[in-house]
Amino acid sequence: MRSASLAVMLLVFFGGIDIYAQQDPIFNKYMFNPLVINPAYAGSRETISTVFIHRSQWVGFKGAPTTQTLSIHAPLAQKKMGIGVGVIRDQLGPSLNYGIHLSGAYRIRMSHGKLSMGLRGVLYNYAFDWAKIEYKDLNQKPIKSSYWLPSFDVGFRYHNKKMYAGLSFSHLNQPTINNSIQGIDSINNPAEIVPHVNITSGYAFALSNRCVFKPSFLVNYSVNHQFAADVNASVLLNNALWLGLSYRTSKIIVAMVQYDMNDKLSLGYSYDLTLSKLINQNSGSHEIFFRYEFEAKKSKQLSPRYF
Numbered sequence: 001m002r003s004a005s006l007a008v009m010l011l012v013f014f015g016g017i018d019i020y021a022q023q024d025p026i027f028n029k030y031m032f033n034p035l036v037i038n039p040a041y042a043g044s045r046e047t048i049s050t051v052f053i054h055r056s057q058w059v060g061f062k063g064a065p066t067t068q069t070l071s072i073h074a075p076l077a078q079k080k081m082g083i084g085v086g087v088i089r090d091q092l093g094p095s096l097n098y099g100i101h102l103s104g105a106y107r108i109r110m111s112h113g114k115l116s117m118g119l120r121g122v123l124y125n126y127a128f129d130w131a132k133i134e135y136k137d138l139n140q141k142p143i144k145s146s147y148w149l150p151s152f153d154v155g156f157r158y159h160n161k162k163m164y165a166g167l168s169f170s171h172l173n174q175p176t177i178n179n180s181i182q183g184i185d186s187i188n189n190p191a192e193i194v195p196h197v198n199i200t201s202g203y204a205f206a207l208s209n210r211c212v213f214k215p216s217f218l219v220n221y222s223v224n225h226q227f228a229a230d231v232n233a234s235v236l237l238n239n240a241l242w243l244g245l246s247y248r249t250s251k252i253i254v255a256m257v258q259y260d261m262n263d264k265l266s267l268g269y270s271y272d273l274t275l276s277k278l279i280n281q282n283s284g285s286h287e288i289f290f291r292y293e294f295e296a297k298k299s300k301q302l303s304p305r306y307f
Contacts, residue, residue, distance in 0.1 A: 024170065024196065025067045025090050027053055028246065028254045028270040029289045031216045031232060031307070035071050035084050037198050038155035038168040039103035039118030043075035043082015045305065048294040058274075058282040063093030073103065081106050082116070094132040098125045113160030118168075120153040124193075126177060149175040151193065164307045166200040174223075197221045204236075204306040212236040214306055230254075236306070242268070251275040258289065266291040 027036060033051045034041040050072045058064035073084030084103035091097070105118035126147045155168030171193045202216030218230040227249070234244030239260070246254035251274060258268030268289030273279070 025055065025065070025069075025088070026228075026230075026248075027055060027067075027069075028256055028272055028285075028287045029053065029258070029268055030200070030218055030230070031202055031214075031234070032258065032266075032268065032289060032291070033071070034157075034164075034166065034200065034307075035073055035086070035103065036069060036088075037200060037218070038157055038166045039084070039120035039153055040105050040116035040155040040157035040166065040168070041082075042073040042084035042103040042105040042116075042118055043079070043107070044105070044114075044116060044157070044159065044307075045073070045293065046075055046079060048072065048074040050292045050294075052290045053287065055285065055287045057285040058278065059284060059286065061278070061282040064282065065090065065092045067091075071101075079107070082118075094129045096127050096129065099123070110158075113158055116155075116157045116159075118155045118157070120155070122151040122153065124149045124151060124175070147177050149177065149193070151175050155198075159307055161204075162306070163203040164201065166198070168198045168200075170196045170198065195223050202232075202307060210238050212306065246272075248272075256287075264293050264295065 027033065030037055033053065035051070050070075052070045053068065055067040056064070057066070067088065067090045069086060069088040071084060071086030073082060075082050082103075082105040084101075084105075086101050086103075088099040088101075089097070090099075099122050101120055101122040103118055103120040105116045107114050107116045124147075126149065128145045130145060150173065151171050152173050153168060153170040154172065155166060157164065157166040159165075172195055174192055174195055176192050197220070199219040200217065202214055205213045207213055212235065214234045214236065216232045216234070220228045229249045230246055232244055232246040232254075234242055234256075236242050242256070242258035242260070244254075244256045244258075246256070248254065252272050253275065254270055254272040256268065256270035258266060260266045266289070268291075270287040270289070271284055272287075273284045274282070
């Protein structure tokens, strides 16, 4: 192969190594776009909400991941239901993957908040560019370079004006890629996209009329006993400027900023730096966040929105 980095990436996608971050792309600003984690969030912003995120991971590392996602969700049926659609593009070395998802949620109004239950169907396309790989043995020829896989998720979420808590289960059908390559016995077994459990929660403490403190966390656990967690602390200043810091158990520190220009438009940026040995191989990761919300008729959308 052309580099050790490509070798590692092939092992990831062919099942030799199972890494959570490469099965489901991680976004720093998950607390501002929960739909990527939990389908029960669909429609919860009480208006038509559009979010775009671009992420460049491990800048300077050959074959490093780049990810883009676009999602739109809105309430339906007198805001008792919600619907969301989206697309994700994820490139990693010789692999270019797409996902198209459709989410639906049903909400129950409770005395102090709302409980949502959501379902999501995702259609993934995994494509591999074998021209980027050099083989020592010319008999090592790929049998197939593109795969279509369905996946199904379910989620639950409770929220009110000051807090939220969510639980979601992804890849329940455990889709597999039959990635057999001639002459490479070690990777002839199917690569599995294993089910994951995600737990999220956050709370907004109003310290003053101009300052809100919002801690939050994300915990992920997979059926193959892999664990990952992200803890964030953010402050909202003057109901417009968000500043935050996160720590991830994979030894990553994240700094983020977001500015709510008005009730419709929000722009954000985050930078994360690894504390592991990879720090000598890359200059960190960058993430750009864009949200625009269309004004719905008779909308009772809260301003500002903390979640």
